[in-house]
Amino acid sequence: MDLTSFPMSKQTQTLQKQTQTSENFYDVYKQNVEKYFENAVDSVPQNLQSFASIQLEWYNAWKTTVISVISLQKEFAAKTGINTDIPEAAKTAIVDANKQIIKAKSVQNQIVQATASAIQKNIQTWNNSAGAFTDLNKNILQSWISTFTQPKN
Structure with missing residues (x-):
């Protein structure tokens, strides 16, 4: 059955x-x-x-x-x-060195923040472009398909 x-x-x-x-x-x-x-x-x-x-x-x-x-x-x-x-000159050298270390750390933090911001913007650009790349690839794919397939009668 x-x-x-x-x-x-x-x-x-x-x-x-x-x-x-x-x-x-x-x-x-x-x-x-x-x-x-x-x-x-x-x-x-x-x-x-x-x-x-x-x-x-x-x-x-x-x-x-x-x-x-x-x-x-x-x-x-x-x-x-x-x-x-401690001699005054040594104290001054230690305090000045510490100030420079703190400044360097501050600059390092600014570089990290700027780098992170640039990376984020690059990723956003990539993300915004992904749709355009997909559309372009679809058009290319469609062109290839229409070129290599025989029309059905």
Whole structure:
């Protein structure tokens, strides 16, 4: 008995159509790519917060360590009678060097911000151009298809 001769119910036809649609490689691929990027975009704020928190913890730990070492060395010098007086020229050199280090760090931060901004603008340009490239590629593809396919009579 051939079951293909029996008419299908509307529900069966709809289910069959959904199955056929969902089995299209490109539709399935596109759906999964969209889900991936939705998830990736949703995690950006959390990741940025985590990285910022780690960086702040690192600076705090570093500062605490350096301050502790200074304190320990100062106590050692006091208990052993080591003279810790510093000449004015050395003090000036240390303070001036620290000012230059802070300025360099500020310039470094400005470079990082400018670079990040330029990268973001380049990515935006790429994203804005993607549609135009897709249209161009579609036109090229259509031209090739029409050139290499025989018209059906």
